[in-house]
Amino acid sequence: MNIGDVIAVEDVILDLRPEGKTRLLKELAVHAAGRTGCPAAEITSVLAARERLGSTGLGMGVAIPHAKMRALQRPFGAFVRLGTPCPFEAIDGQDVDLVVLLLLPEASPQEHLNVLARIARLLRDPDAVARLRQAADAVTIHQVLACSQPRPAVA
Template identity: 50%
Template structure:
């Protein structure tokens, strides 16, 4: 699983998510994950919180990639959200987060999970792409930018 289009669809994007803090964000991500997977939001929330206790998934530049492994998933799935107001996330650079890419994987997806994390983090390191993601106004535009980063970074 090496391409973002295998991880995300237009329906797995929120271009204007509102969350007051990290706890509220994780609750909304869990609800979105439940909608996409059919798994209980409470289990997704517990999975995200458990992973976050190991260390912040905010990797800097206003970006976070919360992720976790849980039973009941057919493969790695993603959900992207642009927050309408940045929130404190305890990121490594202490900057507030406004772009979030949720990844959920089955427990036995070791290599696929790591490849997906690497692919997402590579795509979200491109400063030009990040600026465009922050300026995009629709789910379709965000999807095109996320999938378009594959070809930019592969060249």
């Protein structure tokens, strides 16, 4: 499963300006609810529960809030480029401006779980992150997400 199979062009959101992490998660949940049919309150709840385990802020301005949901039949993702960086309790203390929401079916096969790993690798690639920050529109961002192959880590 490819990142582009999980995040549709309609799920690329530009210039969102949430007032904080909690508000950002609620806005992501509302968007995801409209696209998946799952209740926004339930999505907000599972995302908040995951964040209580530890922030999904990877550092360098990137976060990947994610959770498993019983009602989902297939993975759902959304990409958000914030108009104003948002505090997210990231491991490096930096505010985030790139956010990928990932919701997985509770009984996810390994293929679905690999999507999270692919997204994390992509968002650790400085070239890909720069292209995502500089892209002019949702279509271009979707192309970067769908077509980018992160460079393998150098030992």
